[in-house]
Amino acid sequence: RTLLLTLVLLPFWTSVLVKCFAFTVILGRTGIINSLLSYATGTQVAIPLVLNRVGVMVGMTNYLAPFVVFPILASLLAIDSSVYRAAQIMGARPARIFWTVTLPLSVPGVFAAASSAFVMALSFFIIPALLGGPKDAMLSNLVDFYTRETLDWNMASAVGVLLLGMVLIVAVPFLVWKQRAGRVG
Template identity: 40%
Template sequence: MPPIARHALLLGPLLGLLALAYLIPFLGVMRWSVTLPEPGLGQYRTALTDPLVLSVLWRTLRICVIVTLISVVAAYLLALVWVRGGPWTQRLVELCILIPFWISVLTRAFGWLALLSNRGLVNSWLIALGVLDEPLTLVRNEFGVILGMVHLLIPFAVFPLATAIRAVDERVLLAARGMGASRARIFWQVFLPMTRPGILGAALLVFVFALGFFITPAILGGGRSVMAAELVYLRIFQSPDWGLGAAVSVILMAGVGLLLAATLRIVRGGAGR
């Protein structure tokens, strides 16, 4: 059997499943977006001009950018400690990354709610201690959404970053040090650029995941900080406006596709020379 046929055979079942579960339904969604309630591009026009939809798309973009920045920076520090720390530190970091992985998204969202709501632990303690007179609004707003999303996404960013950090040749750092470079210069001019592919990979992963987040923003945003995926849900399940929901879905998918293509270009271009 030629290698190509063997590869096709190995990949076949997965590709078949993906086609059945994602591609075909998505083609259906694309059809709704141009046929409901009437044929044409009317729903796209609405999606890109309606202030409500636009504000949701804009908020989604803003939250995703902020979440990506915070997650990647925090994950970079975590990955540094993980890879370069002592054996006990490494063990501890591993636990801190893995344990949240095993807890469901829903549980974690409600956990934050219990902690941060107006009568939650944080607010009641701060009021009891006399630091606050009135509860701080920590959830049911953008802050809560960002916090919950960062918490969920950091582990995903840690893995590509740890791989990149582990790949840095210790001798390159020694060489820079031997030439008299300060620690700050070594970090900014040598270490950080050497881990750039990992940073890009982590940022892309987090951003794409964040774009499709639904449960966490729905619970921690409390309907006040609606993101694109929740908007799609509302249009499909609550107001029978399937066409608009489908159009927003397609716009979201197109955004992810463009982003993937752009990142691949940057990564390949950087490594190719």
């Protein structure tokens, strides 16, 4: 478990900029992945893995993994093991235990992980700028484009309000749910 947690923490130990350039080397047309595929197939392979949506997804996943794994892990580790033993004593099979015990008790961690990853993904700027193409711009890249390139402040403001609205759509239900859970618990 320690090795896996260390691997999940590795993205925190390097700069986003350094990781983006590393992914450019790994995923580029003459990068490590395409070189291994060329060696394995015996033909020249040049799959476009960078400057498109694939590169953006790889970079974002690498960055967001710790923010998703640790809240879910914390909620899973907080479940008392006696609950599992009680379910087994009552005759529940592993699949039933997962659906009736583990999943309902881990929902707070899953919801926290999903909402934090969503909000953080909305604000990504450098990863889509370096690993994505012009068709893969995120909303923060659009704000930058409208303020610096076209000087269309109205459109930049509209995109900013859209970003704020998307954050509120996720954050408000989470806060309401957390407040209700606090009253019940």
